Amino acid sequence: MAQVTATAERTIDAPVDKVRELVADYAGTRPQILTEQYRDYEVTEGGQGAGTKARWKLQATSKRVRDVAATVTEPEPGKLVETDANSSMVTTWTVREAGAGRSVVRIETTWQGAGGIGGFFEKTFAPAGLKRIYDGVLGKLAALA
Numbered sequence: 001m002a003q004v005t006a007t008a009e010r011t012i013d014a015p016v017d018k019v020r021e022l023v024a025d026y027a028g029t030r031p032q033i034l035t036e037q038y039r040d041y042e043v044t045e046g047g048q049g050a051g052t053k054a055r056w057k058l059q060a061t062s063k064r065v066r067d068v069a070a071t072v073t074e075p076e077p078g079k080l081v082e083t084d085a086n087s088s089m090v091t092t093w094t095v096r097e098a099g100a101g102r103s104v105v106r107i108e109t110t111w112q113g114a115g116g117i118g119g120f121f122e123k124t125f126a127p128a129g130l131k132r133i134y135d136g137v138l139g140k141l142a143a144l145a
Contacts, residue, residue: 008134014145
């Protein structure tokens, strides 16, 4: 099994404090920015930053649905880490300043991929598919900010 990583990044024309607040708002903002690949999203505990617990189904392809049960930690300001209790998947949201009134948001997800030929295809195609989903989420975040 090899580690698989998918990443997307976008510069947003909004101050870093505002964007960090939006990204950390799992109860209000998150449902507004999720794309159609996310289903049954619900916050089960907390709702603002670290300590939040949320569940959703991520339909990455027509055949692939992942049932996510995430717990959020904040190891440092501007970085939220969502650890899935149902798999090895970890998603890190990083928001940093990009000059006057601008921010860069990066979403990076890693997980232990399958072995064998299935793992080869997963490592080859899954990152691009997840990046497309994240690009949609970041586009909605930019519009909201």
